[in-house]
Amino acid sequence: MKRVQRLSTHLANQIAAGEVVERPSSVVKELIENSLDAGADHIELEVEKGGIALIRVRDNGAGIHPDDLVLALSRHATSKISQFDDLSHVSSLGFRGEALPSIASVSRLRLVSRYRDEEQGRQIAVSGGEGKAKAQPAAHPVGTTIEIRDLFFNTPARRKFLRTERTEFKHLEDVVRRIGLSRFDVAISLKHDQKSLHQWRAASDQEGRRRRIGAICGKPFVEQSAEIDVERGGLRLWGWVGLPTFSRSQADLQYFYVNARMVKDKVIAHAVRKAYQDVMYHGRQPAFVLYLEVPAEEVDVNVHPTKHEVRFRESRMVHDFLFSSLHRCLADLRPGGGQPQSQSPGEYAVPAGNPGPAQPRLGSAPAPRQHGFALGVQEGRAAYEGMRALADSAVAERPAPQSGEAPPLGFALAQLHGIYVLAQNDTGLVLVDMHAAHERITYERMKQAWGDAGVRAQPLLVPESMSVSAKEAQLAEQHAEFLRGLGFELDRIGPETLMIRAVPALLRQANAKPLVTDVLSDLAVAGESNRIQERCNAILSTMACHGSVRASRQLTVPEMNALLRDMERTERSGQCNHGRPTWVQLSMGELDKLFLRGR
Incomplete structure (x- = not known):
């Protein structure tokens, strides 16, 4: 040496x-x-x-x-x-x-x-x-x-x-x-x-910023993104959030800046991914250009020689701020935007009307029983009773609206092949995928009911023991209260052994040990876990899909109008549960181009 x-x-x-x-x-x-x-x-x-x-x-x-x-x-x-x-x-x-x-x-x-x-x-x-x-x-x-x-x-x-x-x-x-x-x-x-x-060129106003965004990210991104500007608790988040339908196969259109410094951070990535998780098609990547402004003393940039990474002094506060801001922005991506209107029970619905001779009346028979669903939303028919809540409402057929009178999605004109609803608004023609739209409406109603009731725990008839590392066992002890809120009851019976005594009721049929391992892994990395919510949401999504109005079902004009009004009131109604668009707009100008009018 x-x-x-x-x-x-x-x-x-x-x-x-x-x-x-x-x-x-x-x-x-x-x-x-x-x-x-x-x-x-x-x-x-x-x-x-x-x-x-x-x-x-x-x-x-x-x-x-x-x-x-x-x-x-x-x-x-x-x-x-x-x-x-x-x-x-x-x-x-x-x-x-x-x-x-x-x-x-x-x-x-x-x-x-x-x-x-x-x-x-x-x-x-x-x-x-x-x-x-x-x-x-x-x-x-x-x-x-x-x-x-x-x-x-x-x-x-x-x-x-x-x-x-x-x-x-x-x-x-x-x-x-x-x-x-x-x-x-x-x-x-x-x-x-x-x-x-x-x-x-240097840009001093919002229009100039949009031009530069379009030059760098492409005009389609600017046209299919929502602008966000939220300030709370000394933090500010602003920029452009791509619509869930404008997704990418790769993460090649994701730009995030902290105090004008381009960074990559796991806290930021987790918050963005969590905000998009309920509206993004599986395997797709969101597109965004976002700017976070944080007091300089609240962020440590002296982490890596290339300064690509930062460390937040209050990482949990930053995470929650990013998630809540993006989640609200994406939730408001529905016809008309703005905050959702107040809704009474059963208002997320397509009323039962004349379904046509080949189709059973919607709501006339109990829906298939969903085993294991015990979170405050009744099973079977009761779970979907809202779908006929407007059957006797005052939603009546009306003549074509005059200019300036139509709501965002307008009023229904007809149904195409039992799949699409055609409506007229002040801008032009609206096409709605009725199954995808009603699936999102039903899903959001069921999530709300599940959230109001909380997560119920299902005690195991025979408790299960599982081997874990000493660190995982310690995490289970430290986060016992948090785990109980997710529906778990875990006891540490040895240095590297846990006893599972209760699991979330909705997931009682699932294999408990891998689920516990995944949750503890999330706690170790991010300090929180969304595994239970994601699993439950997946089940609710499946139930909503089966309980929604099916393709080829013939709807009356009042039923179609009821569906349009529910879409305008429902968060995230621009996409179905799988990330597909639920409606598209064709303006009069676009229609004129199809028929070469004005040439």
């Missing part, structure tokens, strides 16, 4: 480069963040060969003082913090002072800058971070230009792990897109191999 020795500055910089500089996109991220911290509102980026041959960043920020140019290439030299207390409320994107010397140690770097109070600029150049740089006079406007050439030229082992130019540029472009979404007030342009690819 060799003796302990101090590493050379050059070797230390190259080791740091391994943490900060992974590929050309990492260099671009660090340099543009420096420009933003310098107050720049115009940034130009030029790259060649995917950023391997050249990366040039120009900005109009405050610039670097001539006496600080050489120091800027030294490790742990920064203007963004000066004392330990500054780490508790970091407001800049960078603060470690490692980026520039790390980049310089694996490239040929040229730095030109003119400080805001100086009459001329200064420049320095280093190759591989070696040699003493000396500032020289140079013509330059106020701001800074940094050129990075031949990345990893002196570390061939690192360079050979780079991908093709096309792949590296794809990663680089993605970083520029993410930064472009983080600061609407900054104009950003990108050139690759002398070709101009992106030019995003």
